């Protein structure tokens with residue numbers, strides 16, 4: 471079943487040039503879809519539309535069959551209960567003045583989720599592989615990778631159906647990135663995920679399907695294995711060529 475559908479979505483900022491043109495793809499429930507494209511291809515703009523921060527000028531976005539109406543406040547509140555995001559920068563996305571307990575339970579308060587918030591936070595912190603005493607500490611006491619785990623705990627604590635990940639591992643060093651990608655892989659077994667990145671290597675490792683965006687247009691979309699084995703578009707080939715490879719022994 472399809473959880474997210476984009477139908478002929480078009481968008482421009484103000485009266486400017488089209489930044490997204492005729493974007494159509496689906497995210498099946500339970501799948502892990504990668505949206506890949508170089509800087510300026512429109513990935514962040516598409517996420518802004520999916521978060522309801524901007525409205526498409528043409529086409530529409532459907533979540534679980536219902537059109538997303540950014541101006542319908544009650545509908546957007548209901549949508550936000552079901553969709554959470556993880557952003558790129560683990561340093562600026564966590565409020566330094568707050569303890570982790572307050573940061574991780576924040577979505578539960580703002581979404582008015584009933585139940586024992588502390589128990590839910592403990593569960594989320596354990597799910598991302600951090601120790602229970604994490605909740606009593608402050609963000610500055612953690613490394614970049616640990617902070618991103620905390621951001622992931624905050625995203626999953628309300629048990630959303632869809633996770634939107636925006637360059638969520640790009641700011642991490644290589645070995646930390648590998649571990650956080652593993653964590654996303656684990657989480658994606660339980661939730662649907664749209665993983666947005668300029669890094670084809672990460673997307674190929676993590677996603678069942680890939681949508682390739684180039685200057686606001688989808689140039690290729692399909693199953694990861696198909697795209698890796700037989701990229702059709704020159705742009706996809708160039709993205710694939712940019713993946714670092716292990717040197718081959720003579």
Ligand SMILES: Nc1ncnc2c1ncn2[C@@H]1O[C@H](COP(=O)(O)OP(=O)(O)OP(=O)(O)O)[C@@H](O)[C@H]1O
Nearest residue numbers: 483486489507508509510511512513514515516668
């Ligand atoms: N607020 C804005 N006002 C006007 N134009 C914008 C605005 N934000 C982005 N753009 C333009 O929209 C296009 C797509 O940008 P977008 O940030 O969505 O791409 P991206 O693929 O996410 O790139 P990056 O990875 O560098 O963030 C670019 O040409 C950019 O200059």
